Amino acid sequence: MTKNTHDADVAFIKALAELLNENDLTELQVKRDYAEDDSLNVRVSRKPPQQIMGHMPAAQMAAPAPAAAPSAAPAAAAVPATEAAGDDPADHPGAVTSPMVGTVYMQAEPGSPAFISVGAKIAEGDTLLIVEAMKTMNHIPAPRAGTIKRILVGDGDAVEFGAPLVIIE
Structure with missing residues (x-):
């Protein structure tokens, strides 16, 4: 990777970070292909602001397991x-x-x-x-x-x- 490419990538990442903040996003991922064996894969994220109860997330993927309780209460x-x-x-x-x-x-x-x-x-x-x-x-x-x-x-x-x-x- 040349110095010019490196500088352009840094500028690109900074622009993504600004886009993230300007549009109130929590995560942005982009892949840039330069050549067959040369690419840049960037993921920019930030911790979301304090959220309202009832709009929040979890862990990793797994196979389904049997239900532990038959309750479907809200x-x-x-x-x-x-x-x-x-x-x-x-x-x-x-x-x-x-x-x-x-x-x-x-x-x-x-x-x-x-x-x-x-x-x-x-x-x-x-x-x-x-x-x-x-x-x-x-x-x-x-x-x-x-x-x-x-x-x-x-x-x-x-x-x-x-x-x-x-x-x-």
């Missing part, structure tokens, strides 16, 4: 008003955050039981929920075993990268 009721006032769920050590921007689904298909409910015991790797991104259903697994203490998103909610989805203790 997730919004899972956050007590006293805790929601000054508590940032993203700072909780048991927070599971979204690995991507997408739409949350609490069950495998409409009408089926929810994957989780508050108070449910889960094992490491159990599916917590699904985040749909670009027509792909991504199962979000539990990073550890524990009990679901809070569900911070609802079925059909849009989530951002890094937003907390669930609290496991």
Whole structure:
């Protein structure tokens, strides 16, 4: 890579960062192909600003697991008003955050039981929920075993990268 190409790439990345801020985006990814074996793949992201409860994310992809609880109660009721006032769920050590921007689904298909409910015991790797991104259903697994203490998103909610989805203790 020549000095001119390097300088142009730095300028390009700075322009992407400005575009990210100007349009209030949380993540931007671009791939530039220069030649057959020469390309630049850039991902610029920032931590989203404090978000409203109910619009937050999870972990990594995994195979679907059996539903732990047959409850399909709305997730919004899972956050007590006293805790929601000054508590940032993203700072909780048991927070599971979204690995991507997408739409949350609490069950495998409409009408089926929810994957989780508050108070449910889960094992490491159990599916917590699904985040749909670009027509792909991504199962979000539990990073550890524990009990679901809070569900911070609802079925059909849009989530951002890094937003907390669930609290496991």
